[in-house]
Amino acid sequence: MPPEAVRAGFFPQLVRWQAQHGRHGLPWQGTRDPYRVWLSEIMLQQTQVSTVLAYYPRFLARFPDVASLAAAPLDDVLALWSGLGYYSRARHLHRCAQQVVAEWGGAFPPRSADLQTLSGIGRSTAAAIASFCFGEPVSILDGNVKRVLTRLLAFDGDLAVAAQEKALWALAQALVPDQPEPAEMARYTQGLMDLGATVCTRSQPQCLLCPAQTLCAARAQGRPTAFPVKTRKLLRRTEAWWLLVWRRPDGAVWLQQRPQTGIWSGLFAFPVLAGRDELLAAAQTAPERVVEHPVLRHSLTHRELLLYPVEVPWRGVGEPPLAGVLPTRWVKGPEALDLGLPAPLRTWLLARWAA
Numbered sequence: 001m002p003p004e005a006v007r008a009g010f011f012p013q014l015v016r017w018q019a020q021h022g023r024h025g026l027p028w029q030g031t032r033d034p035y036r037v038w039l040s041e042i043m044l045q046q047t048q049v050s051t052v053l054a055y056y057p058r059f060l061a062r063f064p065d066v067a068s069l070a071a072a073p074l075d076d077v078l079a080l081w082s083g084l085g086y087y088s089r090a091r092h093l094h095r096c097a098q099q100v101v102a103e104w105g106g107a108f109p110p111r112s113a114d115l116q117t118l119s120g121i122g123r124s125t126a127a128a129i130a131s132f133c134f135g136e137p138v139s140i141l142d143g144n145v146k147r148v149l150t151r152l153l154a155f156d157g158d159l160a161v162a163a164q165e166k167a168l169w170a171l172a173q174a175l176v177p178d179q180p181e182p183a184e185m186a187r188y189t190q191g192l193m194d195l196g197a198t199v200c201t202r203s204q205p206q207c208l209l210c211p212a213q214t215l216c217a218a219r220a221q222g223r224p225t226a227f228p229v230k231t232r233k234l235l236r237r238t239e240a241w242w243l244l245v246w247r248r249p250d251g252a253v254w255l256q257q258r259p260q261t262g263i264w265s266g267l268f269a270f271p272v273l274a275g276r277d278e279l280l281a282a283a284q285t286a287p288e289r290v291v292e293h294p295v296l297r298h299s300l301t302h303r304e305l306l307l308y309p310v311e312v313p314w315r316g317v318g319e320p321p322l323a324g325v326l327p328t329r330w331v332k333g334p335e336a337l338d339l340g341l342p343a344p345l346r347t348w349l350l351a352r353w354a355a
């Protein structure tokens with residue numbers, strides 16, 4: 001249980017602070033529409049606010065409600081998501097919309113426990129939707145909030161250990177009063193997000209601006225950045241991917257949809273080969289006939305990809321020999337941008353076409 005002073009003081013102080021100093025006016029604020037809140041929460045996972053600001057209105061213009069999203073082909077959803085990364089989010093989003101329509105009559109359930117049963121909605125996202133839209137007194141606990149609360153409470157349990165994370169969830173919930181006003185509950189949730197994003201930042205917390213400065217145990221100990229404690233380091237494996245870029249005389253390049261599982265699943269990309277020799281063999285061409293472009297680095301959660309684009313002229317008719325069962329396209333210029341493309345390939349193609 002958190003100390004009594006923190007239990008009594010943190011919630012009202014954060015609510016007051018959010019009203020005066022928190023973020024206001026983001027396009028997904030000021031609404032209690034669960035569809036809009038849910039969409040913003042999913043987009044904001046692992047993605048900067050500045051990036052989401054460009055995608056969010058575009059997505060809403062195309063899919064204004066859960067029914068239109070549920071009825072859309074997955075490829076259309078992936079195309080609109082193109083560039084946001086972590087494409088499994090888009091697939092879950094689509095599946096979740098279909099569940100809401102099929103199982104809940106087209107309206108999101110109001111309770112966080114029910115929201116968690118939907119595809120792609122974890123405990124913290126469910127709490128965000130339920131507290132913002134329905135005033136349910138449940139705490140969120142995303143990465144930023146873990147940082148704030150471990151500092152506030154000087155919680156030094158190792159968050160790589162499931163039992164410690166569970167203990168922090170219990171502490172987070174204990175900070176929420178039993179029956180807050182729904183509007184205050186929503187403001188508290190927003191306050192937690194704002195505090196983590198703007199004041200209690202990872203390496204330079206601005207404790208003098210913090211509404212919790214008199215309550216904060218880490219500050220009292222003079223070591224805010226000692227929290228959170230998480231021992232397990234992320235191991236990232238490096239992999240080389242050779243990209244076979246068949247190019248027609250008119251400038252069109254050949255893309256192939258990737259399988260529905262694995263990296264870039266369901267997106268359109270160049271055929272991937274394991275090495276340069278394999279690529280030349282697949283293209284049935286000699287080294288002097290190809291153009292090798294500089295390597296591109298692309299970091300994923302568990303992998304560092306080194307992408308080697310190799311351009312091969314195509315003077316044949318129809319499809320290159322690698323065509324399989326998955327859909328393929330010849331694309332030229334901006335029409336490729338209507339397809340779901342992995343972010344590094346989209347950037348690379350845009351630069352090539354602009355040159």
Ligand code: SF4
Pocket residue numbers: 148151152199200201205206207208210211212213216217218219224
């Ligand atoms: S006082 Fe400092 S360390 Fe504590 S919650 Fe506020 S910003 Fe974070």
